[in-house]
Amino acid sequence: MRTFDPQSYQDLLEEVLEKAHECIVVTDPDGFILLMNRRYREFLGVDHVVGKHVTEVIPNTRMHIVGKSGKAEIAEIQRIHGQDMIANRVPIFKNGKLVAVLGTVMFQDVRELHALAATVDQLKRELAYYKRELRRKLGANYHFENIIGSSPKMQAVKKLAQKVAKSDTTVLITGESGTGKELFAHAIHAASRREMGPFIRVNCAAIPDTLLESELFGYEAGAFTGALQKGKKGKFELANHGTILLDEIGDMPLTLQAKLLRVLQEKEVERLGGTKPISIDVRIIASTHRDLRERIREGKFREDLFYRLNVVTINIPPLRERLEDLPELVHDLLDQLMESTGIHVRKIEEDVWDLLSGYSWPGNVRELRNALESALHLMEGDCLKADHFLIPQPEKKESTFGVRPLRESIEEAEKEAIVRALAATVGNKLEAAKLLGISKSSFYQKLEKYGL
Numbered sequence: 001m002r003t004f005d006p007q008s009y010q011d012l013l014e015e016v017l018e019k020a021h022e023c024i025v026v027t028d029p030d031g032f033i034l035l036m037n038r039r040y041r042e043f044l045g046v047d048h049v050v051g052k053h054v055t056e057v058i059p060n061t062r063m064h065i066v067g068k069s070g071k072a073e074i075a076e077i078q079r080i081h082g083q084d085m086i087a088n089r090v091p092i093f094k095n096g097k098l099v100a101v102l103g104t105v106m107f108q109d110v111r112e113l114h115a116l117a118a119t120v121d122q123l124k125r126e127l128a129y130y131k132r133e134l135r136r137k138l139g140a141n142y143h144f145e146n147i148i149g150s151s152p153k154m155q156a157v158k159k160l161a162q163k164v165a166k167s168d169t170t171v172l173i174t175g176e177s178g179t180g181k182e183l184f185a186h187a188i189h190a191a192s193r194r195e196m197g198p199f200i201r202v203n204c205a206a207i208p209d210t211l212l213e214s215e216l217f218g219y220e221a222g223a224f225t226g227a228l229q230k231g232k233k234g235k236f237e238l239a240n241h242g243t244i245l246l247d248e249i250g251d252m253p254l255t256l257q258a259k260l261l262r263v264l265q266e267k268e269v270e271r272l273g274g275t276k277p278i279s280i281d282v283r284i285i286a287s288t289h290r291d292l293r294e295r296i297r298e299g300k301f302r303e304d305l306f307y308r309l310n311v312v313t314i315n316i317p318p319l320r321e322r323l324e325d326l327p328e329l330v331h332d333l334l335d336q337l338m339e340s341t342g343i344h345v346r347k348i349e350e351d352v353w354d355l356l357s358g359y360s361w362p363g364n365v366r367e368l369r370n371a372l373e374s375a376l377h378l379m380e381g382d383c384l385k386a387d388h389f390l391i392p393q394p395e396k397k398e399s400t401f402g403v404r405p406l407r408e409s410i411e412e413a414e415k416e417a418i419v420r421a422l423a424a425t426v427g428n429k430l431e432a433a434k435l436l437g438i439s440k441s442s443f444y445q446k447l448e449k450y451g452l
């Protein structure tokens, strides 16, 4: 600890008070001025004030009153020279006895306060704007209200996901392809305390094994031939203070699984070719359409990693197990598609619902969306019919072991080929006829024959 020479300490204090930007005055308990700094003297246009009574120098002052009452007055408005100032008056006690009063001026003009309040207000509005923009840019565009489905199964899943969103727990989302795993990951991020942080998705199945490591962990300059001059941040670093979604985690190579396990344990990543670990604060959500227990049995997934990831598992049921969600999903997806395609549907025929609920939907909601989109393009007029869908019609009950007259099977195959060609060419009949290798007139005959 340092000690100071009392004299130079006192000189310093005087200098500080004299140079301070704020207006400062000190009086004795009766209101006689002991000290007034230069800023205050200049503001009042006075000099040589020490020893004078404060009422002679400062208009509307209450320093002498505080000297008697011993009660501080904070942020009081005081009018001086036609300006409303904001003043503080604080009694100073020594050994329980009031020895002086300290007066300071917070704003020399109350308009300064109003200006400050207006600035704070403006900053608040700007902050709200940037928050919205940032959220849009970072890509966490989906919230729980965007997840359609009020079936009991979906409600239970949403409830669990909403609950877990609030904590920092690692989440494993499982479900068949197209069930909405990514949608849920977005919604969890958007409902978490990390909503303002980044949301980074890595598709572990889409990146070649050789690149996945540098993608996830980054690399230092010169780590390998072809590496960027200044090195590169990995996805974990990019996701700092946010959420990382490790999509298709079941397809991650075993060597990387070991590295990922270390990241989960240590909360640190090490860049390729790097020497020191980098601390990260990232929430991990993993998702897969695979049965991870099966992968463990096959020796393709580490059991210890599975238990690290499997803190909370959210299993999204396939669409065929919650067909009661179909009407809500169809209407919502049609609304979205009508907006993007400009094609309007006024009516949906009854047979559409029979068709849609009789199908197994291996590609789930994604497949439903695609089926609706191609149906829109095949629709003539504004009424959606079962014929417009490229999904298999429910099996006819009266057939024996699926055997039908050959003519019927050929006609069905022909009709399906035409429908597919029309979907592929977005309704362009000439192009569709070309694709099928038949003439335009024969194509039109067939369209009529099948009522397309």
Ligand SMILES: Nc1ncnc2c1ncn2[C@@H]1O[C@H](COP(=O)(O)OP(=O)(O)OP(=O)(O)O)[C@@H](O)[C@H]1O
Pocket: 146, 147, 148, 149, 175, 176, 177, 178, 179, 180, 181, 182, 183, 184, 288, 289, 365, 366, 369
């Ligand atoms: N419940 C739902 N409500 C609204 N849209 C949904 C719902 N489920 C899925 N979708 C939509 O279906 C599509 C597929 O969803 P998503 O990519 O989240 O599925 P996924 O399970 O991650 O698929 P994959 O395993 O193939 O990557 C997206 O367009 C998504 O918006």
